[in-house]
Amino acid sequence: MIKTIYSFLLTTIIACISVHANAADSILIGIAPHSSARVILESHESLRHFLENKLGTNVEIVTAPNFSEFTRRSLQGQYDLLITSPHLALLAQEYAGYIPLMTYTQGLETVLITRSERIPEERPLKTTGLDPVSFVTLTGLQELNHRGLTVENGSLTVNYASASDSAALAVVQGKADVAIMSWPNYVTLNDEIKKQIHVSWRSEPKPSRIYLVKPGNGVDLARWQAVLNDFTTSPEGIAHLESNKLKAFRPVTTDDLNSVRALSDAAFTYLNTTPTIDMSR
Numbered sequence: 001m002i003k004t005i006y007s008f009l010l011t012t013i014i015a016c017i018s019v020h021a022n023a024a025d026s027i028l029i030g031i032a033p034h035s036s037a038r039v040i041l042e043s044h045e046s047l048r049h050f051l052e053n054k055l056g057t058n059v060e061i062v063t064a065p066n067f068s069e070f071t072r073r074s075l076q077g078q079y080d081l082l083i084t085s086p087h088l089a090l091l092a093q094e095y096a097g098y099i100p101l102m103t104y105t106q107g108l109e110t111v112l113i114t115r116s117e118r119i120p121e122e123r124p125l126k127t128t129g130l131d132p133v134s135f136v137t138l139t140g141l142q143e144l145n146h147r148g149l150t151v152e153n154g155s156l157t158v159n160y161a162s163a164s165d166s167a168a169l170a171v172v173q174g175k176a177d178v179a180i181m182s183w184p185n186y187v188t189l190n191d192e193i194k195k196q197i198h199v200s201w202r203s204e205p206k207p208s209r210i211y212l213v214k215p216g217n218g219v220d221l222a223r224w225q226a227v228l229n230d231f232t233t234s235p236e237g238i239a240h241l242e243s244n245k246l247k248a249f250r251p252v253t254t255d256d257l258n259s260v261r262a263l264s265d266a267a268f269t270y271l272n273t274t275p276t277i278d279m280s281r
Contacts, residue, residue, distance in 0.1 A: 026058040027051060027178040027217060030079030030207065032070050032088065033063045034182070036163070042130045044083075050236040051081075054227045055219060067131040071271060074098075074182075080219065083137035086256060087263035090208035098212035099221060100252040101228055101229050106112045106239075107205025109183035110139040113171055114200040125149055128167045128176040133158060133267040135260075139203055140180030143187075144264070151168040165189060172196045184245075 004032035029048065031040050038253030040063050054061040062079070064070035072089050074077070075096045082089070082098055083263070085108070091097040116119065127144065141158065149156040161167040164185035172193060183202065186194075213224040231237045232249040241248065 004055040004111040013033070013089065025060050025218075026060050027055060027070050027080045027219065028078065029059065029061045029081045029083065030070070030074060031061060031063050032084040033066060034085075034209070035185075035232075046236040046240045047231065050234060053228065054230065057218065057221075067134045067280045068271065071133055071267065075271075077214055080214055080217050081224075082214070084212070085208055086207040086210050087116055087135055087138065087260040087267055088133065089212055090257045090260060090264040091268060093211055093257070096214070099212050099224075100210050100212045100257065101225060102232070102249050103210045103252050103256065104208040104246050105248045106208055106246050108135060109205050110143075110145065111181060111183050111186050111199045111201040112140055112201040113168055113181065113186065115171055115174075115197060117198045117270075119147075119152050119200050122177055123155045125155060125178060126176045127156060127158050127178045127180065128142070128161050128170045129158060129180045130162075130164065130167065132270045135263065136182045136185075138178050138266050139206065140178075142266075143201060143203070144231050145243060165193065166194050168197060193264075207259060210252055210256070 011234075012113060029044065029051070032045060033040070033042070041061055042150075048059050048061050064073055067085075067088070070084070071091065074082055074084065074088065074092045076097050082092055084092065086103075089098070089100055093100055112119065119125070120173040125144070127141070130138060131137055137160075144150075144156060151158060159170075164179075166188055167176070167179035167181055169185075171179045178200075179197075186199065211228060212265055213219075213221065213228075215221045215224065219227075237249070240246075
């Protein structure tokens, strides 16, 4: 009996060690939850396949339930390659040691969706975003703040939806006066919903999602730079651009990151209210 128990425990320990070893050997690509997990996996499969072949190791794509949780995990350094919004990329660089390498030439645009062509006069204005630290939510709120609408002065309330179609539906049903979403997510809304709403404001393009790396796990910075540079001109890279309706890759600049400092600070303030992450300098 004792021998059987010992054998079972030994087998369990070996299995656990094997699982941890396999996890350590895998390269993790962390992608911000800008779409459903299924869409994220499918739209980045060509990148995963390319990296797996180039690096000669298992590569996995992971995301998170929302931007706040994804950013917390990023700041813990859980990912080897990070693809995230520019303001969250700045946080990852400054607080978790990630190194920004490249982005897309096509910028991110935010829209405010309403039932009529203008933002309603009702106060407080009921607004629905996607997450307290998402790029489009913060960009939309920044625009409303510039118009004098703030939570602090009582002229604005903010709630959050799980997806863009849910936010748009809240406007259609009269549960929200304004929905904030990205232009690409607006374009993909079904025609029946789009017939009942209007784009009352559309932002200028801002820096797009940024690729950052955290050297380690068998891949140093020079290797990451070479592999990602190869990806930009590879058949897999071109397929990635085409499937995501993007134009091209380009290097990240300091100006890209500095231009979203205000949004990064807003995300920092929100995340720093939780004790999960120590974000002190």
